[in-house]
Amino acid sequence: MQSKPYLLYIGGSSSYLVPQIEKLSQLLIADQARTIEEVREATENQFYPLIVYEASPSEDPHLRSYVQELRKDFPLTLFLVSLQKHDHEAVKQIVHELRPWRVILDNISVTDLKSCLSAAFGHYQQALSRRSVLERVKLQNKRLEEMTHNLEGLIRDRTEDLSRSKIEIEKNISMMSRLIRFVQDINGLMSPEELLLILRNEARIFHKVTEIILAISRRGENGLSTTRLIYDRGQGIHSRKVKAFGEDSERLVIDSKENSIFLANEFGRPFSKVMAVSLGLVGEKNSAKLFFEHAFDSKEGEDFIEFMGQRVQTLSLALERSLLEEEYREESLLWEHTFDGIEDPIAIVTRDWEVLRANRHFFSELGKGQSCFKLFAYRDQPCLNCPLSLEAPRRESTQSVIQRGESLFEAYSDPISSGASGEPFAFVHHYVDVSHEQRLQSQMIQNEKMVAIGHLAGHIAHELNNPLTGIRSLAQLLVQETEGQARLRADLEEVERAAARSQKIINNLLTFARKKGVNSRELFDVNEVIRDTLTFLKTAMTPYLCHLDLSESPLCIQGDSQLLQQVVFNLVNNACQAMEGKGEIHIRSHKMQRGEKGYSVEIEIEDQGPGIPAEFLPNIFEPFFTTKGKGQGTGLGLSLSRDIIRAMEGEIEVESELGGGTKFCIRLPLREAHENTHCG
């Protein structure tokens, strides 16, 4: 049920209207106020949709002004003005001043009052509902506005968020790309010095970092640590060794006094604020630390710590790797020096004779990838007896003797294999120069041979000489005693001559085999030496026709006749061996003009053997050069012969062509025999 509306009656002089209103108490609740105070009190305590103002000639003008003001406070309230009598002027004024909804006369009938108030109330109700609709619309508008406002705010926020995160993302991307570039840079790192250079460049954006120092400690085999300080001095990276710095387990040490003191001592200048970052290295051998001298405030410091935090792991890994590489380089350098320090040539060679590596003594100029025979032995073909020429595949070490120029090398070849197959991919060749040893050994064998022949010859000579003494002496006796018996005497004379020849052979044998002493400088007849020598070669020369064409007069030279005998023996013996069963040997001697000063003795020994191939001719006087089978020749005969002839101030030459035989020619200075010396 709708509650009854309130009505305020302002005024009190009209006695008629008040009772009329009271009669309508079933319809409404009416209050009455006479003064301003009462009106204020009433309106403060209650809202009145209807206010009836009683305009009378005795009314208080202040009250009318107050009511006039009241209209503004209650816009919905309907104001009615009651007049005691219809006065046109008064109505006009009151309408002008108060703008009432209606002017009523106070003698209005109850019925009229009731319908007027009802209409007023209905009007109020209408206004009220219009107003509430208006308010709702207003409210909704307001809400709509709020929503729009909120939406805009939301969009603005989102947009801001988006642009903020775009900046963030861009920042992140640039940071990441910096990091990636840094990682790339640091991956190409070769040395700790380079690491410092890269870091220095990277940290350029932090202007307040004034110096970066990298300290690397290495614990040696003896347990003592050495520290290397690496720092940038403007013109480049420097590095030096100092005494070890104290290790601490902290990853990050900010502005510690110890670090500043340590650096100040090492660099001889004060260090103010120093940030130390440990680079975690695997293993206990190495440890490393970065010192940053800086002038950061706390915010900048945090930025820098974040910057370093992103890089410290990369730095650690890179440093670790470069230290390992450094160590590896040192080790490998050590090996290289070791190999270069070895006096013997050493090379690593593939099965195809390609040199992979070699030490300094293998060749003076580096020629990697070339063949070992070209680099080492100056040949176009693999060396004779090369261990690589042996039947493949080979898994054991081998050893052989190869020749380089005038030198002999013992070549040791050891296979290097890798993988499970065990198939060697290369060989270590180690060459030991044995020329000297070989020469000594050959000479020793030669000497021992001569000593043994000497002993044997001495023994045989003694055993034969005794019976020979008797045979010859008795023959001489009997020759005397058989005078007149011509045939017997001739026979005995033959026996005596044979005995004499035997005696001479034995004497020659003794002389030839005589132990070689100091080379004598005797004068002797070359022809006699040739004849004496040939007596030993009779057996060897049996299959061949020998033409002996010696000068009639003695050819006197100075030197050791026994040594010349050895030369002649060698050359004639070689000639016999070369001819293999048939042919002729020419042995000549004569005097010839030598320049303007004097004369030479020339000895020629010529055979009809197969000859010497032209490519061997330059080498045949080299020691150890031989074309004879293994064990048949030492390769020293011609070399020794040349040495002997040179010692006698002479020379030896060879002429030969394939299929055309070989001629050796010896020239020695001729000496004139003095009257008081006997030549031969």
Next chain:
Amino acid sequence: MKILIVDDEGIVRRSLRRAAETRGHRATEADGGLQGLELWRSEPPDLVFLDVLMPDLSGPEVLKQIGEGRGKSKVILMSAYAGEYDSKAVQSLGADLFLSKPFGDIFEVIEAAERMVER
């Protein structure tokens, strides 16, 4: 003259004795150092042909043992090893001449011996 020939080789002794006898000398033979020493002591000869190398007693050893007991005997040392002794070494051993075997001419040997003893 009286000649003693000391040599272990029979044919050497025989040829020397035969050559000496053709020249009218008297020769006795010893086939070794020991026998030679004995004969030398019992009947000192004018000349001794003494071989160096003998199985029982060598020539130089015989000379050492005979010592002052050799009397006026001249000694010719012989060896089949050529060039074994020079004249100085021969004298220090107590011999007067060294001859290497085989001899060039057996008669020259006897003549050399005769000249030595006559002197």
